[in-house]
Amino acid sequence: MRTLWRRFKGWFFRQLMRVAMVSIMAVLLFIVITIVIRGVSSLSLDMITQTPKGGYYFGREGGILNAIAGSFYLAAGASLLAFVLSLPVAFYLNVYSRSKRNVRSVRSALDVMWGVPSIIFGAFGFLVMMALGMKVSLLAGIITVTLLITPIMVRAMDEVMRTVPRDLYEAGFSLGATRWEFSVRVLLRKVYPGIITAFLLGFGRAIGDAASVMFTAGFTDHIPNSLLEPAATLPLAIFYQLSSPIPEVRERAYAAAIVLTVIILIISLASRLLGGRLSKHSTTD
């Protein structure tokens, strides 16, 4: 009798788990489908090769090239800058530092930064801009986004490097390599897929984040010609144009949404193929 009750509970929860699983899959698929359906119809060659004519908020013609170009410039600039910053830090944590305590503190601090929401980076970027007398510009955006994605990149690189067993270090150093030689010729060679994944991770975040560019890169109809001009970005293109009363403007928002989604999916796939996971997290120290 008791067995029957136990078996029933098993069956019941199994169904419950199935429902949960299916619901989650359904919702996630729903999101992708919604974006695709709304976006596909608004995509056209014009849309991706032209800037908005008549202003991004009111103009009925033109496309989202301003945002596409702006986003790429911004994301590329920020990712490269962040990469240059992050790699040495990752080397410090894994190769150069002799003090375990320092390494732990730095990792904790990076953890804190990793958890800081992008809006705070945006607000800070704005602060710095005002203090330095900078205007809203691509450069300001790049700097702010660099600050945002550096902790993310460092963490990703660090995690990959940590998986390398100490044996490799011992082997390298026992052959007489300096720490620099070891880092570049041995360690890097071993973890370079993970490093590339880290870069892609940063790039993906840079191109998709809205809150950090809102106050710093601004928005514009044009493709920026210099670092000091404001730049449009895809997330803001969505945000600003979605609530327009003019349907053609809204179309641009949907187009921007599907373009952004496709870009992110490509990046995710690329990093997956490299063996990493785009959203790898770790909660323990």
Place this chain on the structure above:
Amino acid sequence: MAGFTPKISIRNLNVYYGQAHTLKNITVDIPDNAITAIIGPSGCGKSTLLKSVSRLLEISDDVRISGSVEVDGEDIYAARELTHIRKKMGLLSQRPTALPMSIRANVTFGMRLHKRIRKKRLAQRVEHYLKLASLWDEVKDRLDESASKLSIGQRQRLCLARGLAVQPEIILADEPTSALDPMSSQHIEQIFMNLKSEYAIIHVTHILRQARRLADYVIFMYYGEIIEHGPAEQVLDNPQHERTKEYVKGLIS
């Protein structure tokens, strides 16, 4: 083997892990109230054979099993309800895995699954089984502490107490002492000697001397097949098969 009514009868048991044919046509009887040792080089299917007796192989994907395993005359592979079958056989793994709960809860876990027992009787039972496993004196003052605080030897005895608490008829031990220090190993061996009068014990081991000390019957396995089986003195001291001779002499391991 002649001269006894088998507790477990295995006939034509074949186990496939994906493409690999892990157990090949196993046919053997296991006696009651005795210790049967399964010996042989590592990776030859000893653990697989052990787990097949308790239908524990099926929790992995990609496993195919054919043949029959009869316990007290009933084919367990024909049965639909697994919890009763598994309950009959206590499992002792190589690495003692305490449940993530207190010592007391570890012992009572299995008991409480199967029926409701009043608190007073629970306490009595806990004491009884911990004594059987020679652990009572060491833990009686800290029954509510987490089991993970015990030493590895103590944890193995706890696993034994926990397994005995569901009143099995058979004890399946998969290299139960290989992770333990010598003193704890001795403890376990002593307990097995005490228990064998009431249980059928199947003891997988790669330590020949341990088999000599404990076993009444021995099964020698090599690459998924049973090469030889019989009473301990016969297989260990007077093996018939070439391979068995090599193993027993230490020429292969």
Place this chain on the structure above:
Amino acid sequence: MRNRWLVLRVAVDHLAAGVSRLFTLSVLLVLVLIILGLLYKSIPILTSQSILDLLFSSVWKPMKGQFGFFPFIVSTIYVTVIAITISVPFCILASLYLTEYAPRRWTKRIVPFIDLLAGLPSVIYGIWGVIAIVPFVRDILAPAFGYETSGYCILTGGIVLAVMVIPVLMNIMIEVLRTVPIELKEATLSLGATKWETTSRVVLRKALPGVLAAVVLAFFRAFGETIAVLMVVGNTVMIPKSLFDPGYPLPALIANNYGEMMSIPKYDSALLFSALLLFVMIVGFNWLARFVLKRTERYIV
């Protein structure tokens, strides 16, 4: 010759060491600067109103220089709690299913899919929320409970956040559940437990610290999330009395008003104070949660 080559190598090594130390310090410096910068900018407002007043007053009149942050704090907490309440049960059940029950073939395909979606930017969730959830809440959900709403309310915000947080939660939970050793399951099953009893009483229990840590992480991600919530939450300064009332979480406050920051006195200070507030809440409670988790770990396992 050999000596000079060695000297060069060592020099390069020292240079590299110096550079990495420098960069590391710089990155840490940024963190310090952020804290200091926010603090500095918040001073005007901290001196004009007491901290208690700032935190607990609901009077929000920027023109008059009165700033009460209570409605924003409350909105932030409400939206986050709704999101966690919705997502956690689903995720626990679904990740248990994927790791313990589903055939490996399915799991192999589903997990990468969830991973893929974890990288989606929040603005995409926001636009989906506007297109799909707002009408749903407005036309179906609210009337079902007898409420009227424009659809832009804290419930919608909570739902969108919940969906955002799901890929992250599932990711971590699945990883944690996979670390439970198979011997534990074998041991429990051999006691005669059913699969569900094994999963719920032992596997889940063993994975509990990791699962809780995942929930904490998700909570703080949701807390600081700006744009997706901003697009659907209604952005009205009030303390929401029901699920269908609009709200105004802190991140949305900052994002929406930075343009007016400069024209109204002390407004910039107020907004940067809310950034500071957000920062303190996230970092402070994160620390606290981790501390509590580490303590309770001993009692759970």
